[in-house]
Amino acid sequence: MIPCRRKGPQVSSSAIHKAFLAALEPCRPALGAFCSRMVRDRADLEDALQTTLLEAYRKFDSFRPGTDFRAWVFQIAAFTALSLNRRRAKAPEPLADDPLAAPEELALELDYDALLAHPERVRERLSDEACRALDSLSENERAIFLLKSIGGLTCAEVAQALSLPMGTVMGLLARARGKLREALTEYARREGILSEEPRP
Amino acid sequence: MTCDDVRKFLGPFLDSELDARTSYELGLHLNDCASCRDRVERERRLEAELASAAGRDDTTPEMWNRALGRLQPKRRWWPWAAAALLLAAGSAALLLPARPDLLRTAIADHGELLEGRFAPDVATPDGDRAAAYLRERVPVAAVLPANAPDCLLVGVRLCFFHGHPVGLVIYSLHEGSASLFLVPNSEMPSFDHAEGGTLQEHGLFAMLCPVEGAEFSVVAVGPAAARAEVERLATAVGSR
Numbered sequence: 001m002i003p004c005r006r007k008g009p010q011v012s013s014s015a016i017h018k019a020f021l022a023a024l025e026p027c028r029p030a031l032g033a034f035c036s037r038m039v040r041d042r043a044d045l046e047d048a049l050q051t052t053l054l055e056a057y058r059k060f061d062s063f064r065p066g067t068d069f070r071a072w073v074f075q076i077a078a079f080t081a082l083s084l085n086r087r088r089a090k091a092p093e094p095l096a097d098d099p100l101a102a103p104e105e106l107a108l109e110l111d112y113d114a115l116l117a118h119p120e121r122v123r124e125r126l127s128d129e130a131c132r133a134l135d136s137l138s139e140n141e142r143a144i145f146l147l148k149s150i151g152g153l154t155c156a157e158v159a160q161a162l163s164l165p166m167g168t169v170m171g172l173l174a175r176a177r178g179k180l181r182e183a184l185t186e187y188a189r190r191e192g193i194l195s196e197e198p199r200p
Numbered sequence: 201m202t203c204d205d206v207r208k209f210l211g212p213f214l215d216s217e218l219d220a221r222t223s224y225e226l227g228l229h230l231n232d233c234a235s236c237r238d239r240v241e242r243e244r245r246l247e248a249e250l251a252s253a254a255g256r257d258d259t260t261p262e263m264w265n266r267a268l269g270r271l272q273p274k275r276r277w278w279p280w281a282a283a284a285l286l287l288a289a290g291s292a293a294l295l296l297p298a299r300p301d302l303l304r305t306a307i308a309d310h311g312e313l314l315e316g317r318f319a320p321d322v323a324t325p326d327g328d329r330a331a332a333y334l335r336e337r338v339p340v341a342a343v344l345p346a347n348a349p350d351c352l353l354v355g356v357r358l359c360f361f362h363g364h365p366v367g368l369v370i371y372s373l374h375e376g377s378a379s380l381f382l383v384p385n386s387e388m389p390s391f392d393h394a395e396g397g398t399l400q401e402h403g404l405f406a407m408l409c410p411v412e413g414a415e416f417s418v419v420a421v422g423p424a425a426a427r428a429e430v431e432r433l434a435t436a437v438g439s440r
Contacts, residue, residue, distance in 0.1 A: 017271065032259035042258075049259055050267040050323040050355070057271045058316040130253035148215065149251035155217050174211050180250060 020060050023069040024053070030070075031077060034150050037134055038081035038143065041088050048084055052077040074151040075161035078143050085139060133183035141176035144169055201229040206236045210243055266325060269372040270354050272314055300362045302383070302391035302419060303399040303406040309359060310379040310404060310421040313370065320355025320370055330356040334367035340382040340416040342367070343438035350374055351429060364390055371422075373429050378422030380433060385415050400424050407434055414439030 024031075035048040056076050063072055134142055143162060147153045153161065159169045206229055212218045213226055230237045312318060322333050327344040330353060335341055337358045344353065354370040359381065367382035388394040394417075398407040405424040410417045420434035 020271070021268070028264070029257055030255065032257040032264070033255040036256065036258035037254055045258060046263050046266070046325070047323050049263055050270065051319070053267045054270060054316070054319050054323075058319070130250055131256065134254055146254060149247075150255050155215065170212065170217070173215075177211055177247075181246070184250075 016060065020057055024056070024073065027070050027073055030150050030152070031073065034074065034077055034146050035081060037131065037146055037150070038078070038085075040085045040135075044081075044084045044088065048077070048081050051080045051084075055080065068157070070151065071153050071157040071161065074147055074153060075157075078147060078161050082139060082143060129184060129187045130180065133180050133187075136183065137176050137179060138172075140164070141172050141179070144173050145176040145180070148173060201225045203229075203233065203236055206230070206233075206240070210240065213240070214244060214247055266352050266354065266372065269352060270370075270377070272316075272377055299390060299392045302361070302388075302393045303397070303408060304393070304401070305361045305391070306379070306381050306419040306421050307399065307401055307404050307406050309361070309368070309381070310377075310406075311402070313368075313379060314377060318357065320368075321357045323355035325353050327353055330369060334358070334369070334382065338365050338367045338382065338416075339384045339386070340367050341414070341440040342369075342382055342411075342416065343440060344369055344380075345371075345433055345436035351378075351433060361387070361391070371433060373422060373426050375423040375426040375429070378420065378426070378430050378433055380437060381419040381421070382416050382437070383419060385417060388417065405430055407431060409434040409437075411437055411439050 031052070032049065035045055035052065039045050039048050052073070056073050059076070063069065134145070137145065140162065144158055147158045147161060148155070155166060155169050155173070158164075158173075159166045162169070164172075206213075206226060209218060209222060209226055213223065216223075218226065230240060322330065324330055324333075327346055331342050331344050333356050345351070346353075350373065352372045354372050354377070356370070357368045359366050359368045361381070361383070364383075364387040366384070366387070369380040369382065371378040371380070393399070394408065396408050396410065398405065400406070403424050404421055405427045406419060406421045407430065408417060408419050416439070418434045418437050420430050422430035422433070
């Protein structure tokens with residue numbers, strides 16, 4: 001049970017401090033990964049982490065016990081990272097993809113089927129490639145995908161965290177997944193991974 | 201439901217975001233269609249691989265230590281101390297038009313920092329970056345102490361002492377937080393207690409320390425229990 005200043009008996013500051021750290025502990029690996037993947041500039045990683053923790057700590061008064069601390073703290077992390085990225089505003093948002101020509105689309109589809117059949121072939125190199133592919137997503141697409149896949153938030157929680165309509169979240173999530181799969185398939189095809197014989 | 205429908209609903213299905221009816225119909229189809237069942241299972245595996253790859257954490261234990269070191273339990277004495285200070289200031293104001301006390305102002309601002317009422321404008325452990333940020337906003341060309349294991353630079357902020365701009369540099373010590381307020385010498389005539397000295401109140405220690413050859417002075421505030429570290433920090437500030 002997380003103590004709260006607003007309701008119930010008075011709780012000491014140190015108890016609240018401990019409660020915050022206890023609630024934060026299980027979220028740490030995912031929160032670190034989320035900040036790592038969300039910031040556009042590596043130099044902002046520590047800023048993102050520090051600001052997220054300070055903001056969450058400062059607003060811990062407003063956290064309602066009984067609600068999901070994880071979703072709450074990821075909401076703060078998303079807001080922090082998006083603000084830092086906006087401040088940097090180095091790179092313009094990626095332009096919308098041109099629709100693929102039909103033959104290309106078909107070839108990609110076939111290769112994607114091959115990738116699906118043997119995802120383990122790209123596993124070793126997946127991390128770098130997935131991070132690169134993530135970087136190519138728009139801010140909202142990346143935030144939504146990461147809040148879902150790393151943060152473990154539901155679409156409703158993501159919608160609330162980013163103040164976006166639920167339908168928009170679902171649409172952008174589908175688009176992000178499509179782009180990631182496309183990027184990985186192209187990578188695997190380029191590297192000739194899909195034409196290798198299956199490993200025993 | 202057809203195989204095409206399954207592909208259309210695959211994402212929401214994997215996320216358990218489908219409504220109950222569509223989820224049920226999709227489940228029925230999967231029971232009867234080995235090809236779609238296989239497809240769903242493969243998509244699930246790839247999604248897990250992607251999530252695992254995207255979950256690479258680049259933060260370091262040092263980053264976490266610095267971030268967590270900045271979180272201080274809130275001090276309950278502060279509202280009372282603030283009220284007492286206001287009362288004292290109000291009473292004094294009735295007697296004579298006093299200028300604000302520099303060290304007390306610094307202690308009050310440090311108290312607000314401990315209360316979490318404001319955060320650094322820039323959170324950084326980099327002394328050069330912190331100094332550059334301040335230099336652009338206040339006439340203080342400072343060289344800030346480098347990080348040591350027992351004294352970590354947390355960030356910087358532009359502050360105002362009764363409307364006068366000062367630079368705030370925040371450090372994390374073993375015993376708590378310390379603030380260095382870099383006050384332009386041109387602002388000094390606006391304050392009492394600006395000729396030097398120390399003050400200890402509410403478990404906090406404050407000292408004014410001129411910087412040789414510089415056009416600013418340092419007011420350092422920190423836990424009284426860490427007086428030596430606070431003094432060391434204050435005297436370690438140099439000028440460009």
